[in-house]
Amino acid sequence: MLFQSTRGSYRKLTSAEVITQGLAEDGGLFVPEGFPDLSMNDLLNIVSKPYCERAAFVMSLFLSDFSFDEIISFTREAYSTPGFDDPAIAPLYRLEKNTHLLELWHGPTSAFKDMALQMLPRLLKASVCKTNEKRDVCVLVATSGDTGKAALEGFRDVSGTKIMVFYPEEGVSDVQKFQMTSQDGSNVNVVAVKGNFDDTQTGVKAIFSDMFTRSELDKRNWLLSSANSINWGRLVPQIAYYVSAYCDLVANGEINLGDKINFCVPTGNFGNILAAYYAERMGLPIGCLICASNRNDVLAQFIKTGVYDKNRPFYTTSSPSMDILVSSNLERLLFELSGRDGACVAGYMSALSNEGVYNISDKALSELSRVFAGGMCSEEDTKRTISETFYNHNYLLDTHTAVAVKVLKDFRAETNDNTLSVVVSTASPFKFCDSVLEALGYSASDGCFELVDKLAEVTRCKIPGPLVELRDKALRFPDSVNIEGMKGAVFEFLGR
Numbered sequence: 001m002l003f004q005s006t007r008g009s010y011r012k013l014t015s016a017e018v019i020t021q022g023l024a025e026d027g028g029l030f031v032p033e034g035f036p037d038l039s040m041n042d043l044l045n046i047v048s049k050p051y052c053e054r055a056a057f058v059m060s061l062f063l064s065d066f067s068f069d070e071i072i073s074f075t076r077e078a079y080s081t082p083g084f085d086d087p088a089i090a091p092l093y094r095l096e097k098n099t100h101l102l103e104l105w106h107g108p109t110s111a112f113k114d115m116a117l118q119m120l121p122r123l124l125k126a127s128v129c130k131t132n133e134k135r136d137v138c139v140l141v142a143t144s145g146d147t148g149k150a151a152l153e154g155f156r157d158v159s160g161t162k163i164m165v166f167y168p169e170e171g172v173s174d175v176q177k178f179q180m181t182s183q184d185g186s187n188v189n190v191v192a193v194k195g196n197f198d199d200t201q202t203g204v205k206a207i208f209s210d211m212f213t214r215s216e217l218d219k220r221n222w223l224l225s226s227a228n229s230i231n232w233g234r235l236v237p238q239i240a241y242y243v244s245a246y247c248d249l250v251a252n253g254e255i256n257l258g259d260k261i262n263f264c265v266p267t268g269n270f271g272n273i274l275a276a277y278y279a280e281r282m283g284l285p286i287g288c289l290i291c292a293s294n295r296n297d298v299l300a301q302f303i304k305t306g307v308y309d310k311n312r313p314f315y316t317t318s319s320p321s322m323d324i325l326v327s328s329n330l331e332r333l334l335f336e337l338s339g340r341d342g343a344c345v346a347g348y349m350s351a352l353s354n355e356g357v358y359n360i361s362d363k364a365l366s367e368l369s370r371v372f373a374g375g376m377c378s379e380e381d382t383k384r385t386i387s388e389t390f391y392n393h394n395y396l397l398d399t400h401t402a403v404a405v406k407v408l409k410d411f412r413a414e415t416n417d418n419t420l421s422v423v424v425s426t427a428s429p430f431k432f433c434d435s436v437l438e439a440l441g442y443s444a445s446d447g448c449f450e451l452v453d454k455l456a457e458v459t460r461c462k463i464p465g466p467l468v469e470l471r472d473k474a475l476r477f478p479d480s481v482n483i484e485g486m487k488g489a490v491f492e493f494l495g496r
Helices: 015-021 040-046 051-060 068-078 120-130 146-155 174-181 197-209 211-219 232-251 271-282 298-305 330-337 342-354 362-371 379-393 399-415 429-439 448-459 465-472 483-494
Strands: 003-005 030-032 092-096 099-103 136-142 161-168 188-193 222-226 261-266 286-293 307-309 357-359 372-376 421-425
Touching (some): 015 232, 092 232, 092 421, 099 232, 146 161, 146 188, 161 483, 174 465, 188 197, 197 222, 211 483, 232 261, 261 399, 271 286, 271 330, 286 399, 298 307, 298 362, 298 372, 342 357, 379 429, 399 429, 448 465
Parallel strands (some): 099 421, 136 161, 261 286
16 A cells, blocks of 8 residues: 555655655645555454454555554554553444434543554554654644644654644633643643744744755654644554444444444544545445534535635634634645646645635535535534533443534434434543533633633533643643744753
8 A cells, every 4th residue: 555645746655754754845745646445344353343343354455565463563562551441442422313422532641632642652662663753753743733732742742752732822721721731741842833823834834845944854863743633644544443333233233234323523623534534435334424523614615615714714713613614624634625636736726825714616526425424513502512412321431522412413313314423522521611611501611720620520520630730730831932933942951
């Protein structure tokens, strides 16, 4: 299995090379040259397997320059206890008839990003060895909240690496911010950016695409790489949990092997739902992928109209990890929708950069509509969904998962499609305790940890262990910079 750029470069690389490199030299994202087949016999063979073995099997189909023994050793290390507090790793919860929640927040940072970012450091370290890379690796991350902490935790004290995380100063929750700025480790750094996530992401991409910066870092024996989902090593572990969820439904007798199911995914940068699309292309029986957006509904509108338009107001919402107007991973989907036409994708990206808008063809829109649907949830409906789900089902949602629950409800009302559906639950509600408390009708004017305790008290829900441990942490990284100062902060961190 080789990989190519979404923007037309015909140079093909191995998985180890693309994981090490992160971003293609032409500015595109790496994609597999084709999709491996996932047969019903394959699914039958892994239905009774634990999560680690299912994940290793799925990833091995793409990581052909890694041995299966290597991959299974990585999954067993990545998804071990006490890092993950549920032996199922990614358990399903039956909310009501035909509706399940895929809980992806049982890892060390209480968010779904752990599912990939406990694997990526292991894949990256092995890839560096396989490619005979002699430089140390600097991992740069732009985060809208959860990626940053998960990446910091995954790369903490990994030899031969340093990791630097940039986050929007006012664009993450108090718990998310303190998780990052109190991070342990001798090789980590965290800096706030005075702007929103799109500003932060643009600044990091500019560093990657600046050949002078790369050259200067090369002289200092540093290789730039990424832990964002632009890195293929971040994306491939995410495909696995969609396959695993399907296997659990078969194993539990909820569906028969071969039955189609729907997934509803809250997403801002499009990586999470893209992984589900890749699973569908491999052969996983998926009927519809429902993209759930908050008030920043650029993705939902694109799916409905075929027009991607970032020229719109940016809203700060109670689901901050979805407060994004430029969705990086959509480029990978555009590559498939355009018939794998790199020049076409490059044109879309140029139009987005210059005019802030592009329009896909009718043929591409038809293919998009074959698999995807989209919907938006307002702030008021997010709160109402959290309240109704808790008081009617005794289940506590975080703000992002609540968006998806509401969008699924709307989708069913509009289409009469009552196919068994899995809502992807992306974070513990305790990471957004102020918004969740307000949704339940309580005041949320106390300090960060007082709110965590209050939410536990009023809901009788257990606080995740990683968040309990935060109480003993001290602030380590108080710095902030303008967008123009991000490059200088990188050089300062790595040493001039």
